[in-house]
Amino acid sequence: MEGNLFSLIVSILSRPEVWMYTLFGTVGGILVGCIPGLTAAMGVAVLLPFTFHLEPLVGLAMLSGIYVGGTYGGSISAILLRIPGTPAAAFTTLDGYPMATRGEAGRAIGIATTSSFIGGLISIIFLIITSDIIVKFTLKFGPAEYFAIAIWGLCSVATVTGRKLVFGLISVVMGIFLGTIGMDPMTGALRFTFGLVNLQSGIEFVPIMIGLFGISEVLKEVGNTEIFHKIEQKIGKILPSKEDIKSIWRTWIRGAAIGIGVGVLPGNTGAGMSGLIAYNTEKSVSKHPEKFGTGTPEGIAAAETANNASVGGALVPLLTLGIPGDAITALLIGAFMMHNIRPGALLFQQNPGLIYGIFVALILAHFFFLFLGLWASGLFAKVLNIPRHILMALVVMFCTLGAYAISNSLFNIVIMVVFGVVGYLMERIDMPITPMLIGFILGPMAEGNLRVALKMYEGNIFEIITRPYSLVFYLLAAAIIIFPKIRGMRRNK
Amino acid sequence: MQIGQTNRKFPWVDLVVILCCWVLASYILFSVKSFVRLTAVVEVVGADTVPRLIAYVLIILGLWLLISSIFLGKNSTTEFEVGKDNFKKAMLLLFLLGYSAVVPIIKFIPGTLLLGVFSLKLLGEQSWKTTFLVSISATLAMYFVFHSLLKVSLP
Numbered sequence: 001m002e003g004n005l006f007s008l009i010v011s012i013l014s015r016p017e018v019w020m021y022t023l024f025g026t027v028g029g030i031l032v033g034c035i036p037g038l039t040a041a042m043g044v045a046v047l048l049p050f051t052f053h054l055e056p057l058v059g060l061a062m063l064s065g066i067y068v069g070g071t072y073g074g075s076i077s078a079i080l081l082r083i084p085g086t087p088a089a090a091f092t093t094l095d096g097y098p099m100a101t102r103g104e105a106g107r108a109i110g111i112a113t114t115s116s117f118i119g120g121l122i123s124i125i126f127l128i129i130t131s132d133i134i135v136k137f138t139l140k141f142g143p144a145e146y147f148a149i150a151i152w153g154l155c156s157v158a159t160v161t162g163r164k165l166v167f168g169l170i171s172v173v174m175g176i177f178l179g180t181i182g183m184d185p186m187t188g189a190l191r192f193t194f195g196l197v198n199l200q201s202g203i204e205f206v207p208i209m210i211g212l213f214g215i216s217e218v219l220k221e222v223g224n225t226e227i228f229h230k231i232e233q234k235i236g237k238i239l240p241s242k243e244d245i246k247s248i249w250r251t252w253i254r255g256a257a258i259g260i261g262v263g264v265l266p267g268n269t270g271a272g273m274s275g276l277i278a279y280n281t282e283k284s285v286s287k288h289p290e291k292f293g294t295g296t297p298e299g300i301a302a303a304e305t306a307n308n309a310s311v312g313g314a315l316v317p318l319l320t321l322g323i324p325g326d327a328i329t330a331l332l333i334g335a336f337m338m339h340n341i342r343p344g345a346l347l348f349q350q351n352p353g354l355i356y357g358i359f360v361a362l363i364l365a366h367f368f369f370l371f372l373g374l375w376a377s378g379l380f381a382k383v384l385n386i387p388r389h390i391l392m393a394l395v396v397m398f399c400t401l402g403a404y405a406i407s408n409s410l411f412n413i414v415i416m417v418v419f420g421v422v423g424y425l426m427e428r429i430d431m432p433i434t435p436m437l438i439g440f441i442l443g444p445m446a447e448g449n450l451r452v453a454l455k456m457y458e459g460n461i462f463e464i465i466t467r468p469y470s471l472v473f474y475l476l477a478a479a480i481i482i483f484p485k486i487r488g489m490r491r492n493k
Numbered sequence: 494m495q496i497g498q499t500n501r502k503f504p505w506v507d508l509v510v511i512l513c514c515w516v517l518a519s520y521i522l523f524s525v526k527s528f529v530r531l532t533a534v535v536e537v538v539g540a541d542t543v544p545r546l547i548a549y550v551l552i553i554l555g556l557w558l559l560i561s562s563i564f565l566g567k568n569s570t571t572e573f574e575v576g577k578d579n580f581k582k583a584m585l586l587l588f589l590l591g592y593s594a595v596v597p598i599i600k601f602i603p604g605t606l607l608l609g610v611f612s613l614k615l616l617g618e619q620s621w622k623t624t625f626l627v628s629i630s631a632t633l634a635m636y637f638v639f640h641s642l643l644k645v646s647l648p
Contacts, residue, residue, distance in 0.1 A: 053643040166558050170514060173554065177517070177547050184540035189528040191540060192521070215589075222585060222616060223578025389616035390623075394631055396612040397605065400589060401635050405645045413593035417586050424582075429506050443543075451538040 008353060012057070012360045021058050022361045025065020026368040032066070033073020034380050035391060036083040038217075040070025041327040045213040046395060048335055049206060049402030056339040057354055061361035063335050067328055068120060068365035071308055072373065075112040076380050079300075080105060088307040091275040095292065095299030102295055106236035107244070111297050112304045113373030114240050115252060117366055119305030122256040123263065123312025124362045127319070131348070131355075134320040138345040143453040144464040146322075146344075148473035150446035153323035155477040156265070157438045165484070167431040175439020176446070178203055186451060198411040205334040207403040207415040208440065212433045213327070214399040215420025220427070221392045238374050240297075248301040251282055255305030262306070263313020265325065274313075278306030312362070319343050319355065324441060327434040333441050338406070507562040514555035521548040581615050588612075601640075601647040605632045 012018055025047070032043030044066050051059030074089030079096035092112060099108040141149075154176070158168035181192045182202025193199040255278040262274035282302035283292045292299050317323040322344040324330035336343050341354070348355055372380075403416040423433050450464075457463045465474060525541035525548075588611050596604035609628030618624050639645040 050638070050643065053645060166554055166561065167510075170510065170551070170554050170558075173547055173550050174517075177521070177544070180544050180547070184528075187528070187540045189540035191528065191544065192524060218616075219582050219585070222581045387618075389618055390613065390627055392616050393609060393612040393618070393627065396585070396589075397609055397631055397635065400592065400608060401605070401639060404593075404648075405639055405643070408646055410593040410596065410648070413589060417589050421586065429510070431510075447543045450543070454538050 005356070008356055009360060012353070012357045015058075017055075017058050018061050018357065018361060019364065021054065021062040022065040022364045023368050025062035025361075026069035026365045027065075027372065029066035029069025029071075029365075030073035030076070030369060030372060030380055031383055033070035033089075034076040034085045034384060035386075035388075036077050036081070036085050038391065038395070039086050039213075040067060040073075040088075041331060042213045042217055042395075043070045044328055044331040044335075045209045046398045046402060048209070048331065048338075049405050051335060052206075052338055052406055056341060057357040059339065060332075060335060060354070060358050061364075063332060064358055064361040065365040065368065067332065068308070068311060068362060069369050070328075071311055072113070072116040072120070072304075072369045073380070074307075075116065075300075075304055076109065076373075076377060077384055079108045079112060080381055081384065088275055088310075089303070091279040091303035092300055092307075094279070094303075095294070095296050098293070098295035099297075099300070103236070104295070106238040107240065107297075108295075108300055109377050110238040110240040110374065111244055111248065111300045113238070113370060113377070114245075115248065115255070115301040115304040116308040116373075117370040118252045119256045119259055120308035120311055120366050121363070122252075123260050123309040124359065124366065125312075126260050127312040127315050127362075128359055130316055131320050134316065135345045135348045138320060139349070141345070141469060143449040143456065144467050145469045145473070147446055147449040147453055147464065148467075148470035148477075149321050149323060150442045150449065152473040152477040152480075153317075153321075153325075154435075154439060154442050154446070156480045157325070158435045164430070165481070167429075168435050171426070171432055171435040172439040175436035175441075176443030178208070178436070178440045179443030180447070185448070198409070203415060204406060204409075204412060205337055205440070206406040207412040208419045209331055209334055209437060210399045210403050211416040211419025211421075212423035212437060213331075214395055215416060216423030216427060216433070218392050218396055218399075219420060219424040221388065238377065244297050248297050251298050251301040252305050254278065254281060254285070255302045256309040259306035259309025260313040263310030263325070264316050274306040274310040275303040278302040315362075319347075319358070320345060322445065324438055327437065330434060330437045330441055334437075337441070504562045507558055511555045511558050511563075514551040514558075518548040518551040518555070521545070521551075585612065585615050588615075597648045602632055602636060604648070605635065 028047055029040060029043055032038045032046075033040050044063060047066055048063065051062050054062065070086065071088055074084050074086030075092045075096065077083050077085040078089040078092040079100050082093050082097040084090045084093055096108045096112060099105070138145075154172050158165070158172040177192075179202075181199055183189070183200055184191055190200060258278040258281060259274040262277060279292075279299060279302045282298050283289045286292065286298060288296075314325045314329050317325055318329045318333060320343075322333065322342060324333045333343060341347065341351070399416060400413055403412040404410060406412060426433050426436070453464045454461065464470065521544050525544050528539065528541045528544075588608070592604060592608050599607075606628050609631050610624055613624045613627060618627075636647070640647050
């Protein structure tokens with residue numbers, strides 16, 4: 001088995017296109033991540049159509065690069081402009097920018113890069129080890145358990161993202177409804193097609209995603225009169241010194257543990273939450289908490305280690321259970337669906353080459369961004385000088401072409417526009433869009449498994465709900481909804 | 494113009510959301526009547542079961558929002574600012590819809606070039622030279638990537 005695994009990894013590594021597309025993805029991810037306003041989710045949404053015409057392994061390798069690079073890239077603008085490129089890098093600004101204004105921008109980027117590398121790599125090792133264990137366990141699951149898992153995933157995403165719980169739930173239910181549009185796979189009934197032939201095969205995932213994450217962002221940008229920031233500071237020496245490494249190695253371990261822990265929970269608010277928890281933890285255990293916010297290496301290291309460690313954590317439920325935890329993993333599951341692949345335990349058994357290919361690409365992406373961050377961050381800083389409206393116009397063109405190219409259908413552009421407006425309006429009223437996307441993905445999974453389970457148990461819903469593993473997931477789902485309410489009521493008292 | 498504020502004005506936005514939920518629920522419940530039903534032996538859960546469930550949940554969520562937001566006034570009122578440059582936003586959306594209708598006639602390169610020029614101007618680019626340079630290079634780059642590298646058949 002070990003010999004087989006070794007030869008599998010060697011065969012993946014011997015393919016130049018895996019290296020090349022992972023590098024493209026990482027560079028693209030860093031570029032998108034470092035530009036404020038272009039999030040890693042938007043990067044994946046815009047660049048995902050490029051991967052459709054590639055072989056699944058190569059396409060997913062590129063997306064892994066975008067995910068990893070995008071999560072790291074936010075730190076560059078956080079340090080140089082005090083504007084986090086992605087929400088994940090929000091806590092990097094607190095110490096990164098003060099360090100940069102002292103003339104140590106290179107040192108700050110060096111610490112951020114090495115910390116992101118360490119955190120991310122630890123999380124990928126965690127992913128490889130735990131996914132193997134979880135998969136052995138989940139192979140025992142049947143449709144009833146998978147239905148319960150989908151319900152748990154839907155509840156957790158709805159409750160954690162957004163200001164009002166009810167808005168999150170409405171968003172999820174709307175997503176599930178969208179998933180029902182088209183021909184019912186079991187009975188052939190046409191559901192909610194409004195008489196349109198184009199809707200008979202359902203709505204495609206990519207135009208919805210591009211509309212929600214790409215066009216809605218552009219609409220926000222129209223009429224934005226924000227002052228354009230130009231980078232004028234010199235970056236200087238980037239490689240972190242031995243003293244810096246000595247002072248932050250414990251932070252790396254704590255940050256990685258927090259990042260993985262937060263990332264692994266479906267419904268986590270992404271890398272941003274892990275950065276916040278890690279930063280506050282580091283401040284509370286530090287002998288000099290007063291130095292936080294003035295440009296301390298521990299502050300940068302905590303935020304960056306944790307936000308990149310959440311990448312591996314978030315991939316655990318995605319790859320083993322097929323449950324996306326946040327916007328980016330929802331987009332990644334869409335990429336799997338585009339290639340007719342359903343992540344989960346069976347994929348590990350049926351297509352280990354693809355799974356190990358993703359692991360290899362994730363590790364490669366970390367080495368790529370380490371190299372690029374330490375030796376080419378000056379180039380990425382130059383991208384920040386490109387005016388935002390030009391980038392947004394390019395996003396419009398990429399989005400339009402991407403929506404079309406997925407199935408050579410101009411109708412997809414109409415879908416993209418509709419969901420661009422929907423996403424824009426939802427954001428304006430503070431209704432989260434991620435639950436809608438996850439509802440759209442998990443809804444059909446829940447429906448399909450419920451129907452198969454009911455057939456298996458001859459319509460006995462009680463038996464489906466009370467199966468031991470299912471019950472655990474229903475209790476978790478209930479706890480996720482009830483506990484925050486109880487906590488809120490206690491706080492109000 | 495503001496339709497709501499945080500200091501508990503009437504929650505118009507919540508009311509609109511409630512109405513949307515109920516309208517959608519009514520539409521679902523009306524539509525499922527026409528779905529084909531197979532015999533119970535073949536089909537324990539019909540094509541209408543999950544949509545019905547969605548409709549009932551939407552009705553309940555609408556009620557929840559109605560009670561918590563309008564009757565009890567528990568949540569802070571949802572803000573909704575109409576925002577600036579809505580004409581430009583509408584123009585951009587209309588142009589995108591127009592692009593999908595016109596591009597099969599005028600073909601990919603001229604259509605995408607126009608899309609680039611229009612988007613750049615709407616998003617605030619002043620210089621015509623930059624507008625054309627960026628649009629032409631982006632169009633050609635996309636043509637190369639999609640047509641030559643990814644073998645996508647373009648209109």
